[in-house]
Amino acid sequence: MPSVMIRKSDSGALLFYVAKKDMEETIATVETDTPQTWGGEVELTDGSRWYVDPISPPPVFPTTLRFKRAD
Amino acid sequence: MANLTREETLDLIAEVLEVYPEKAKKDRAKHLAVNDQAIEQSKKCITSNRKSLPGVMTVRGCAYAGSKGVVWGPIKDMIHVSHGPVGCGQYSRAGRRNYYVGMTGVNTFGTMNFTSDFQEKDIVFGGDKKLAKLIDEIEQLFPLNKGISVQSECPIGLIGDDIEAVSKKKAKELDKPIVPVRCEGFRGVSQSLGHHIANDAIRDWVIGNRDGDDSFPTTPYDVAVIGDYNIGGDAWASRILLEEMGLRVVAQWSGDGTIAEMELTPKVKLNLIHCYRSMNYISRHMEEKYGIPWMEYNFFGPTKIAESLRKIAAFFDETIKANAEAVIAKYEAQYAAVIAKYRPRLEGKRVMLYVGGLRPRHVIGAYEDLGMEVVGTGYEFAHNDDYDRTIKDMADSTLLYDDVTGYEFEEFVKRIKPDLIGSGIKEKYIFQKMGIPFRQMHSWDYSGPYHGYDGFSIFARDMDMTINNPCWGKMTAPWLVEEEAQAQPQQARA
Numbered sequence: 001m002p003s004v005m006i007r008k009s010d011s012g013a014l015l016f017y018v019a020k021k022d023m024e025e026t027i028a029t030v031e032t033d034t035p036q037t038w039g040g041e042v043e044l045t046d047g048s049r050w051y052v053d054p055i056s057p058p059p060v061f062p063t064t065l066r067f068k069r070a071d
Numbered sequence: 072m073a074n075l076t077r078e079e080t081l082d083l084i085a086e087v088l089e090v091y092p093e094k095a096k097k098d099r100a101k102h103l104a105v106n107d108q109a110i111e112q113s114k115k116c117i118t119s120n121r122k123s124l125p126g127v128m129t130v131r132g133c134a135y136a137g138s139k140g141v142v143w144g145p146i147k148d149m150i151h152v153s154h155g156p157v158g159c160g161q162y163s164r165a166g167r168r169n170y171y172v173g174m175t176g177v178n179t180f181g182t183m184n185f186t187s188d189f190q191e192k193d194i195v196f197g198g199d200k201k202l203a204k205l206i207d208e209i210e211q212l213f214p215l216n217k218g219i220s221v222q223s224e225c226p227i228g229l230i231g232d233d234i235e236a237v238s239k240k241k242a243k244e245l246d247k248p249i250v251p252v253r254c255e256g257f258r259g260v261s262q263s264l265g266h267h268i269a270n271d272a273i274r275d276w277v278i279g280n281r282d283g284d285d286s287f288p289t290t291p292y293d294v295a296v297i298g299d300y301n302i303g304g305d306a307w308a309s310r311i312l313l314e315e316m317g318l319r320v321v322a323q324w325s326g327d328g329t330i331a332e333m334e335l336t337p338k339v340k341l342n343l344i345h346c347y348r349s350m351n352y353i354s355r356h357m358e359e360k361y362g363i364p365w366m367e368y369n370f371f372g373p374t375k376i377a378e379s380l381r382k383i384a385a386f387f388d389e390t391i392k393a394n395a396e397a398v399i400a401k402y403e404a405q406y407a408a409v410i411a412k413y414r415p416r417l418e419g420k421r422v423m424l425y426v427g428g429l430r431p432r433h434v435i436g437a438y439e440d441l442g443m444e445v446v447g448t449g450y451e452f453a454h455n456d457d458y459d460r461t462i463k464d465m466a467d468s469t470l471l472y473d474d475v476t477g478y479e480f481e482e483f484v485k486r487i488k489p490d491l492i493g494s495g496i497k498e499k500y501i502f503q504k505m506g507i508p509f510r511q512m513h514s515w516d517y518s519g520p521y522h523g524y525d526g527f528s529i530f531a532r533d534m535d536m537t538i539n540n541p542c543w544g545k546m547t548a549p550w551l552v553e554e555e556a557q558a559q560p561q562q563a564r565a
């Protein structure tokens with residue numbers, strides 16, 4: 001369950017940054033991304049999938065969340 | 072010599088790897104790549120930030136070097152204790168040329184070496200008492216210090232000293248920040264983890280010190296310069312451009328910087344980060360905790376400077392944007408003259424680089440402004456995000472090498488035959504003896520600054536002075552020159 005910092009890139013995409021591993025990836029899709037809730041399964045551009053319990057109201061980025069590996 | 076094609080470069084890599092045993096070959100192959108701009112993610116072509124192979128020659132440093140030498144060391148009004156045996160601090164003392172103003176030994180301490188000088192008995196019985204005593208001594212001898220950092224060397228982690236407890240106790244007693252840093256040299260694979268540990272120590276012990284204290288008057292134009300170590304005056308040459316633009320530089324991290332500046336950084340509007348590798352961690356933290364955006368900029372060479380100034384200005388209002396244009400216009404005559412003078416002398420020259428944090432990609436633009444071409448580049452301790460940023464800056468089919476070994480670098484050079492190599496002191500004399508012009512790109516070869524418009528003039532002069540130095544035509548002894556001249560036509564006939 002790594003702590004992941006989610007932040008917005010210059011182009012507006014969400015970046016997924018794992019400080020421990022110095023890994024930064026772009027988020028491709030988020031399962032739930034509505035004005036009420038954000039979260040669920042998250043897929044990165046490298047194909048890996050992660051999970052975070054949906055949060056409502058959606059968090060303000062940047063923020064650190066704890067993710068689980070979904071696969 | 073013409074540039075290699077993609078196939079030729081691949082062959083070259085394969086050829087160089089040939090001498091290694093099977094296992095080493097497999098490992099090293101992952102660290103060498105041919106650039107392909109089409110690749111979005113560098114991890115598809117190059118592996119980085121892995122442990123160096125035992126038996127090959129690497130030029131990496133240790134975590135202590137990353138923390139004491141790079142991040143903390145330049146903070147001039149603090150005393151940085153190299154905690155452990157004397158050598159780590161003494162052999163690395165003042166070698167990095169981070170300039171500062173102040174009276175060394177009175178109110179600034181940059182080039183001095185403070186160490187707890189561990190002896191056998193400290194290893195056996197622990198060094199905590201010694202550390203406490205040493206802090207008292209520092210306070211007595213150098214009362215104008217603004218704080219102390221304890222930079223752990225290898226033995227501290229091995230014997231399990233509790234430097235945090237000592238630091239906390241003493242900090243209370245002296246009412247000064249005393250920062251324990253767990254940057255023992257054995258942590259991680261290179262100095263890179265040392266940067267991270269140092270950033271985390273700043274986060275935990277410094278950044279929050281003035282939370283809730285609004286006595287510092289702020290302006291909408293406050294920025295901090297992060298990751299500029301003022302090598303040969305770099306940060307100064309950068310700072311004046313920002314100030315001419317109408318911005319107020321509140322803090323310099325960490326070249327010519329002070330602890331007060333660091334404590335005030337959470338009050339700025341924008342963090343400008345030059346060396347991404349060593350200080351992105353703290354910038355990310357400030358973005359999350361204080362909502363301060365950060366951006367990477369590049370002050371090497373007029374093209375990149377103009378690009379960066381505009382990018383910085385875009386964060387502010389119209390006045391700043393207009394000022395940025397005015398600054399670029401103001402220096403135009405200056406840099407155009409530099410290019411007019413040196414470009415004809417340097418046009419088409421080919422460069423290979425092998426440096427640290429940001430330079431393997433940041434200086435490419437400056438070389439291109441002079442009509443030169445970077446044909447190979449590599450980092451000592453980069454991570455994949457650094458290579459992501461590099462791929463776009465390098466031409467296709469150029470060589471990328473990560474944590475290159477002494478042997479590989481020499482072989483590449485023999486084949487690619489660059490006109491200039493930019494790397495460190497450990498490589499310098501090997502390549503000079505091979506007859507190849509060389510510049511130290513860590514310390515600017517005792518020159519600098521290279522940042523900013525003023526730095527560009529010096530950069531161009533230095534490159535010209537090195538490449539076009541008459542000594543390169545005198546590599547053969549005079550009495551051998553004749554023999555060679557006689558030998559050659561014969562060969563040609565045969």
Ligand code: SF4
Pocket residue numbers: 133134135136159223224225226255256257
């Ligand atoms: S590896 Fe350890 S002993 Fe060597 S310089 Fe670094 S801290 Fe000192």
